[in-house]
Amino acid sequence: MPDKHLSSRFDADLTALSTRLLEMGGLVESQIVLAIEALNTFGLDIVERVLEAERRLNVMEMEIDEEITNVIARRQPAARDLRLLMAASKCVANLERAGDEARKIVKRTRRIATAPSAPHVNIAEIKISGEMALKVLRRALDAFARMDTDEADQIIRDDEAIDNEFRAFMRKLVTYMAEDPRAISSALDYLFIAKAIERIGDHATNIAESVVYVVRGTDIRHEHRKKSEREVLPG
Template structure:
């Protein structure tokens, strides 16, 4: 996650922090996978697993943030090291919020399962965007672990594909609801799920942006996509 330091204890601190952050990321990935599987199969016990897992994520967020604060207090880092610790804290927040979105998907799935018209809406775009969001999050965590700015910049650009699937589903959903008003209730629940998936992609993108910030010192949160390559390379 970082270069070697004169203090070997500092390196140990950073390695342990990285391990914990990636462990949390793995749990978030599992939460998303369970939530999407529950949506596909209306598996209510799986929904409950997602809701139970949320408590562990919340605890991990607090634990890791406390460790970031302790490292800053002990080591008084500057420059890239300080950016790294600040970025780690932001990544933890984004992971916890991505976990929140998985919980929202699970809760909406429970509602949909009780609807008479549960299978009346074609959700191909939701399934595809869920796969995309999971993939982007995995790649974002890998980019953070390796501090790979090129991979991070590509992730930021790829998030647009999730947005496109969301917009495509919205257009299709409007048609469904106009043609058959009985689908309105379940359609709105699926719209909520689609939005949650879009937000997962946004949180993954935020993690990728943190990588560019740590390495180059450039804040790319509002930088046009065609400029990302230059900022990622620090040129």
Template sequence: MPDKHLSSQFDADLSLLSTRLLGMGGLVESQITHAIDALNTFDMELVERVVEGERRLNAMEIEIDEEISNVIARRQPAARDLRLLMAASKCVTNLERAGDEARKIAKRTRRIAMGSNARDINIAEIKVSGEMASNVLRRALDAFARMDTTAAEQIIRDDEAIDNEFRAFVRKLVTYMMEDPRAISKGLDYLFIAKAIERIGDHATNIAESVVYVVRGTDIRHEHRKQREHEVLRS
């Protein structure tokens, strides 16, 4: 993740942080995969695995943030090194929140499975967006590990595809609920799941944005959103 420093211990500290952060990222990816699989199969074992895994993610967030604070206190980093540590802390927060979204998906899946006619709604868009969200998070973590701004910028652009799947599903869901008011409760559960997947994509995008911040010292968190809004208004 970082460049080499005069202090080999500082390099060791940063390497350990990188390993722990990527380990947390791997657990989040697993949580998302299990949550989407549970939605496809209504496997309650997977649901419980995701719900239980959330506790481990919370503990990892606290451990890594504490280590980041200790490194800052010991090394008093400046410039890019300080940006890196700040970005790592934000990355951990985004990973924990992505894990929260996976837990929401699992809990809503359990609720849907307990109802009747759980498979009545075609959830093709949810499945597609779930796979996309998991993939983009993996790519964001890889970009963070390598500090690859080119990959990070592509991830930021690709976030729109997940949003498009979400909007397509919402349109279909609204039509479905209007045609059958008895399905509103179940439809809302699926809506919450679709929104959770969209939020996972947003957290992955936040991680990608932090890569640009570390390397270039430029905060681009709102720039691409403004550009997107401008393009929509022009079309």
């Protein structure tokens, strides 16, 4: 009976942590939605909302990390339970960094919006990759909540699509800057925005990799990137 009681308490701890982690994930998702809206509308009021949410996110990161540390100290978990707590800590870090990327997007957007006469830049690829990054983050959080390795595997395979949009936009920016030197300043701001979106996709992929680590006990970080490099540079 005491063992069952301890197990129930541990399960309750894990459930509480999972709830907090997904709450944090929801806040990051809302930040990214607002960041993309700010980019589309140049709404400076939206910029301030994202910056305020980022401050709340930092507090949540510290609180959840402390909860994870306390659970490990109290319960001294082993095997999969320990992997789950370690993965949760990594997910919290990735969510906080994704929130940082949303902050970078709106700060660069504010620079563009307040520039005196920035030339027009077609940002179709940024918009596409932004929607893709948001979708893949949602999928990664769902996979983590359900410990769904099939979905995690698919997310890892899909990572290249966002990278492709980033590379396409890079090529376009080079053309803009070559044709009109006045576009260099705003083009560089858009480059930082595109890179921030790409990094959000990377953080979502990291969360998916954590799911594989928890369920299978295998650390696959960097493996799919090495595979992509071998495909691009054979031999």
